[in-house]
Amino acid sequence: MIPYHGHDILIKNAFLQGQGHVFDHWNTLSEEERRDLLEDLSTVDFELLNRLYRTAKGPGVYHGDFGPAPFIALPCHGGDAAEFEEARKAGEAHIREGRVAAFVVAGGQGTRLGYDGPKGAYGLGPVSGKSLFQIHAEKIVKYSKKYGVRIPLLIMTSPDNHDATVKFFQGRGNFGLDDRNLLVFPQSMIPSLDGDGKLILENRTRLFKNPDGHGGSLKALRTSGVLEELEERGIETISYFQVDNPLVKIIDPVFIGFHVLRDADVSNKGLEKTGPGEKMGVFVLFDNGRMGVVEYSDLPEGKAAETGPEGKLRFLMGSPAIHLFRRSFVEEITSGPSRGLPFHVARKKIKAWRGGEAGEIEGLKFEMFVFDALPLTAKSIILEMVREDEFAPVKNPDGVDSVESARRMMSELALKWLRERDIPVPPSVKLLEISPLLAVGPEDLGEVCVPNCEKAYLE
Ligand code: UTP
Secondary structure: OOOOOOOHHHHHHHHHOOOHHHHOOHHHOOHHHHHHHHHHHHOOOHHHHHHHHHHHHOOOOOOOOEEEOOOEOOHHHOOOHHHHHHHHHHHHHHHHOOOEEEEEEOOOOOOOOOOOOOHHHOEOOOOOOOEHHHHHHHHHHHHHHHHOOOOOEEEEEOOOOHHHHHHHHHOOHHHHOOHHHEEEEEOOEEEOEEOOOOEOEOOOOOEOEEEOOOOHHHHHHHHOOHHHHHHHOOOOEEEEEEOOOOOOOOOOHHHHHHHHHOOOOEEEEEEEOOOOOOOOOEEEEEOOOOEEEEOHHHOOHHHHHOEOOOOOEOOOEEOOOOEEEEHHHHHHHHOOOOOOOOEEEEEEEEEEEEOOEEEEEEEEEEEEOHHHHHHHOOOEEEEEOOHHHHOOOOOEOOOOOEHHHHHHHHHHHHHHHHHHOOOOOOOOOOEEEEOOOOOOOHHHOOOOOOOOOOEEEEO
8 A cells, every 4th residue: 555645545445446556656756746646536436437337348328129209390391381480480589588508519539530629629611711619609699699689608628628729719809709608618527447447547647538428518517507607697598519510500590499389308400311321320219208319339230221101211310419408407417416317338449558658558438428318308309400501510531521521511501592592603603601790591691792703702
C-alpha cells in the first residue's frame, strides 16, 4: 500500500477494486504528477464501472421483441394536410411565446472526420466556408427575428473541446447571439477499460476517458444548472440536434406543433432509409408498447430487409437524431440516482501508456445514446421528414455522409428553394449557398438576384 497525505482511502480503494496497477510508476512521479493522478482517480465511479464491465461480458443491451413504430406521414405520403397546417399554427404560437430553446450536442470526438478542433468549428459552407457553429448560430439569429422572440442556444461540449468552443464563439462575437442566450456547458467523461476490466492510463498521470455519449446530454442539462435556468425562463420545449447536420431545421413550427398538440414527452423526426444496409438506427415499437430506436448494428439482417405491402422496407423510419424534449420530462428522468439512460459498450482501439511506453490497445468504451430516452416516455411521436431538406450529416472527409456530400446537399437545397420561389438561376452557377441570416426556408426569400458566376452566395 502507498501511504500519501490524506489520500490513503482513495489509494486503498483503488487497490481493493483491483486497479492498483495505475500506481505502477508511482515512484517515478513528481509531487505534482501524483496529485494529478489522484485527482483523476477521485472522479472514478468504481461501482458503475464494475457493473458496466460485467454487462459488457454478458449478452449486451436487451431490446425484447419489436415491430416497426407508427409515424405521422407527410401529406405527399398520405398524411392529413389540414392537420399539418393546424400543427404549424400551434407550433408558431409556442415559439412566439418564448417556450422553445435550441440544443446542439457538440461533445463528440469527431474521429472519422479527423479535424483538429471542435467539429463545429469546421468550415463547411460550400461557398462561404462558414463553420458549422456559425451556420447554426445564424439560424438562431434569423429564427429569433422571424418569430420576434429570444431563442436560447444551448451547446454541449466535452471537457476536451469546451475551452476551444468557448474561445471560438467569443473570438467571433458569438455570431450575433447575445451572451445571455448562449449557454455552453461540458458533458461528463467516463473511463474506458481494457479487456480485463482494468483502467487504462493515457499517459503517466491521466486515465483514458471518453465523453459519455450524446445520451450524456440529458444528465449534463441537469448537472450544469441549465435545466433550472430554462424553467426560470419559461422554456417548455428543447429542440435537440447534432452539430454535424448543416441542414437541420432547428426551429420547425410544424414539428413543434405536433409535439405540443399530441402532448408528447419526446418527439422525433424520421426519414425513409435508403436501403436495408444504411447505417442508421430505426424506430421500433417494443413488445411492452414502448417506442425506441434500434441501432443498425443490433437489427438482424433478416429484419432489416423485410418489406411491407407496397414493397417498402418494413422498418422504414430511420432516425436522423432530431428530437424535441419536454423540459419536465428531462427533469423527471434525470432525477434520482437510479434513473437515467443505460450505457452501451463498444470495442475500440484506445491509446494506452503501458510499461512506460505509448501504444494502442483494444479496449471497452462506454457511451449513453440519447434515443434510449424513448422507452421511458409515456408518449412519443415520429414525424416523417424529407431527407434532402433536413439531413446532411458530416461524418467523413469524403464519400458517404461527408464534407463533400453535405456541401453538395446544401447547394442543391438552396437551388430547390430558389426554384420554389421562381427565382431565376443563371446556368453558370455550379455551387450555391444561402446565408441563414437571409433565409431559413424558401418563404424568407424576397427579392433576391442570383449573380451570374460559378459560385453564388446569397446574403
Ligand atoms: P457521432 O456519434 O457521430 O460522433 O456523434 P462524432 O464525435 O461526431 O464522430 P466520430 O464517431 O468520433 O467519428 C453524433 C453527435 O453527437 C455528439 C457529436 O458531437 C455529434 O453532434 N456527441 C457524440 C456528443 O455530443 N457527445 C458524445 O459523447 C458523443
